Amino acid sequence: MKTLGAFLIAAMLASLPGALAAQPPADIVCVQCHGRQTGRTGEPVALWRQSIHAENGIGCNGCHGGDPNDADNAMSPARGFIGVPAESAIPAVCGKCHVGVMNDYLSSAHGKALGGGGPTCVTCHGNHKVLRASLDLINEKDCSRCHGFERARIIRDAMQKTEGSIVAIDRRISRYKNEGADVERIEKGLFALRNRFHTLFHDQDVEKVWKEAVRIDGELGKIEAVLGEMNETRRQRKIVGAFAVGGALLAALLFHLLRKSYD
Ligand code: HEC
Ligand code: HEC
Ligand code: HEC
Ligand code: HEC
Ligand code: HEC
Numbered sequence: 001m002k003t004l005g006a007f008l009i010a011a012m013l014a015s016l017p018g019a020l021a022a023q024p025p026a027d028i029v030c031v032q033c034h035g036r037q038t039g040r041t042g043e044p045v046a047l048w049r050q051s052i053h054a055e056n057g058i059g060c061n062g063c064h065g066g067d068p069n070d071a072d073n074a075m076s077p078a079r080g081f082i083g084v085p086a087e088s089a090i091p092a093v094c095g096k097c098h099v100g101v102m103n104d105y106l107s108s109a110h111g112k113a114l115g116g117g118g119p120t121c122v123t124c125h126g127n128h129k130v131l132r133a134s135l136d137l138i139n140e141k142d143c144s145r146c147h148g149f150e151r152a153r154i155i156r157d158a159m160q161k162t163e164g165s166i167v168a169i170d171r172r173i174s175r176y177k178n179e180g181a182d183v184e185r186i187e188k189g190l191f192a193l194r195n196r197f198h199t200l201f202h203d204q205d206v207e208k209v210w211k212e213a214v215r216i217d218g219e220l221g222k223i224e225a226v227l228g229e230m231n232e233t234r235r236q237r238k239i240v241g242a243f244a245v246g247g248a249l250l251a252a253l254l255f256h257l258l259r260k261s262y263d
Pocket of ligand 4: 098101105119123133134135138202
């Protein structure tokens with residue numbers, strides 16, 4: 001029975017390609033051929049497989065160009081292959097898809113130092129094993145390679161507190177949602193705030209981070225107030241519910257006693 005169930009589920013999954021889980025583009029010719037190589041040209045494959053890009057269907061050609069379906073012409077410049085991007089070209093390669101981040105980066109102190117000792121996207125995120133970003137990327141070891149950690153620490157501290165509030169509110173909304181509360185509006189509100197918050201970093205503008213963090217904290221406070229009201233009605237409903245259950249039990253008991261006294 002168990003194996004039949006597993007078989008049916010497997011058959012269902014197979015008939016819904018990409019609908020339930022994003023398929024890693026493991027079958028493109030770049031991965032097939034480079035996956036058989038060792039050293040400099042083979043290593044990127046294993047790293048890329050663990051990346052958020054593989055998870056979201058972005059293959060080698062997403063960054064390097066080329067034709068992922070034609071082994072003979074895969075690395076032909078006529079098919080858009082650009083080879084290994086030079087350091088100064090990296091922001092534009094990533095920026096094809098991450099346009100907003102690229103623009104913030106280019107106008108920042110880091111972008112202005114591109115080619116002159118400033119970090120590129122891959123200095124902080126890596127090139128092949130790119131993972132979901134978080135504030136953990138701002139750490140003493142990585143950020144004090146080129147300058148002191150002090151300015152980085154100020155940005156990190158300003159963002160850490162707000163990040164903590166966002167995570168806590170998100171958990172609370174999920175809990176209310178599981179109890180059947182209508183949280184759609186505040187959920188959307190939080191989503192928008194979170195997106196705005198996560199665009200702050202690449203400017204490297206300490207003042208701006210402070211100002212925005214204060215504004216976003218204010219907005220988060222409003223969401224917390226709405227959640228507070230919901231909590232109150234939820235509590236009252238529980239009391240009313242308890243009375244209703246108690247009343248029903250009492251009625252049942254009375255009914256039972258009445259019937260008994262007739263017997
Ligand atoms: C049939 C095998 C094969 C296929 C298919 C293939 N490659 Fe390659 N690739 C190689 C070999 C061999 C090298 C190393 C020799 C060279 O540079 O030509 C290489 C080198 C590279 C390099 C490094 C170039 C350099 O200048 O150091 C990149 C980047 C690359 N491939 C990306 C891709 C991408 C992206 C695809 C798919 C669109 C792809 N490859 C498809 C065999 C392949
Ligand atoms: C998210 C963008 C991205 C993806 C996806 C990606 N690469 Fe790269 N790759 C780069 C960048 C950027 C460099 C330049 C490295 C640097 O300067 O750090 C690079 C460098 C390379 C090199 C040269 C390595 C060296 O040490 O000389 C090879 C080979 C390569 N990539 C192959 C691949 C293959 C094969 C895939 C797919 C399995 C792939 N890349 C997927 C961005 C990417
Ligand atoms: C062909 C499009 C494409 C290119 C080119 C590309 N990315 Fe991505 N990237 C994506 C997609 C799609 C996702 C997953 C969806 C998302 O979270 O935005 C993603 C996710 C990410 C994330 C995680 C985002 C998060 O929410 O935490 C980082 C970091 C990232 N990419 C960095 C890079 C870097 C660095 C480069 C260049 C070396 C690059 N990307 C090149 C499409 C691309
Ligand atoms: C100095 C280090 C550094 C550099 C340079 C850098 N990033 Fe980031 N990136 C971070 C950190 C730290 C975060 C996490 C910020 C947060 O959690 O709010 C992040 C977050 C991201 C995200 C997810 C957040 C979002 O807004 O979608 C993407 C995508 C991303 N970076 C792409 C890039 C690209 C593309 C470049 C180059 C144009 C780049 N990064 C350059 C450190 C860096
Ligand atoms: C590869 C070298 C390098 C790395 C790594 C690096 N930076 Fe920078 N950073 C620079 C350069 C170059 C400048 C511009 C010159 C200066 O202000 O010192 C700069 C400037 C800054 C500034 C000042 C911006 C301003 O306008 O005052 C901040 C803040 C900053 N970096 C934060 C970070 C953080 C956070 C990290 C780690 C996630 C980091 N940096 C990693 C090279 C680097």
